Amino acid sequence: MHTASRKAGIVLAVCGALMCASCRQHTVLHQYTDVDLWGWGTDDTLTFTLPKTVNHGELDVKLGVRTTSSFKYNTLHMLTIISRDDEVIEQDTIFVPVFDSNGQLTGDGFPYVTTMKSLPTLHVDSGHVYTYSVLHLMQEPRVKGIKDIGLEIYEP
Numbered sequence: 001m002h003t004a005s006r007k008a009g010i011v012l013a014v015c016g017a018l019m020c021a022s023c024r025q026h027t028v029l030h031q032y033t034d035v036d037l038w039g040w041g042t043d044d045t046l047t048f049t050l051p052k053t054v055n056h057g058e059l060d061v062k063l064g065v066r067t068t069s070s071f072k073y074n075t076l077h078m079l080t081i082i083s084r085d086d087e088v089i090e091q092d093t094i095f096v097p098v099f100d101s102n103g104q105l106t107g108d109g110f111p112y113v114t115t116m117k118s119l120p121t122l123h124v125d126s127g128h129v130y131t132y133s134v135l136h137l138m139q140e141p142r143v144k145g146i147k148d149i150g151l152e153i154y155e156p
Contacts, residue, residue, distance in 0.1 A: 025154035028059055032066070032150030039142030048132040048151045053124045057155070061119040063134070064150035065096050066112040071145025073138070074099045078149075080119065081133040092120065093137065112147045122153070 033046045065076055075097050082090040096117045097106050107115030124130055132151055136143055 025060065025156060027152075027154055029151055029153040032064065032148045034148045035146045039144040040136055040146050041142050042136065044135065046134045046149050048134070050124075050130045050132075050153060052129050053126050055155075056125045057123070059122045059124055060154045060156055061122050061132075062152040063094060063096065063117045063119055064152060065098065065107075065115045065117070066109070066147040066150070067098055067107070067115070068112060068145045068147055071098060071143075073143075076143070076146070077137040079135050079137050081135075082122065083131040083133070084125075084128050086129075086131075094119065116152075 029048065029050050031048055033048070035046075036044060063078075063080070067076075075095050078094045078096065080092050080094055081088055082092075094117060096115055098113070098115050100106055105113050105115075107113040122130070134149055134151075
C-alpha cells in the first residue's frame with residue numbers, strides 16, 4: 001500500500017510539473033538599454049526592435065525602469081511610440097510610480113530598484129517589424145537617477 005501511494009504521489013508531481021511547463025510564456029524580447037550617466041535627456045530616445053514576427057496575435061508587454069538612489073521623483077512620465085515597418089501606429093503616455101503615496105519604493109532590487117509597469121497588449125501581424133521608442137516627458141531636460149529602461153515582451 002505504501003508503494004501505491006508513493007507511485008500516485010510521483011505521478012501527481014510529474015503531472016503538476018508538466019502543467020506548469022505548458023503555462024510558461026514564450027519570451028519575444030527581454031532587453032534593457034542603459035541611460036546616459038549624466039541623465040536621460042529629452043532628446044534621448046530609447047529604441048527596442050522586436051524580431052520580425054512569424055505569428056500574428058497578442059503580446060504581453062512590460063516596461064521596466066531601473067533607478068538609483070539619486071532618482072528624486074515619485075513618478076516617471078514617459079511616452080511610448082509603437083511603429084510597424086517604420087510607420088507610427090500608436091502612441092501612449094506612461095506613468096511609472098517609483099514611490100507610493102507613503103514614500104515607499106514600488107520596485108525591488110539593490111543597488112538598482114526595478115519597477116515594472118504593464119503596458120497595453122500589442123497586436124502583431126506576421127511578416128512585420130515592430131519598434132518601441134521610449135522617451136521621457138519630465139519637466140527637467142535631463143532626468144538623473146535612472147540606470148536603464150527595458151522592455152519585456154511575451155507571447156501569452
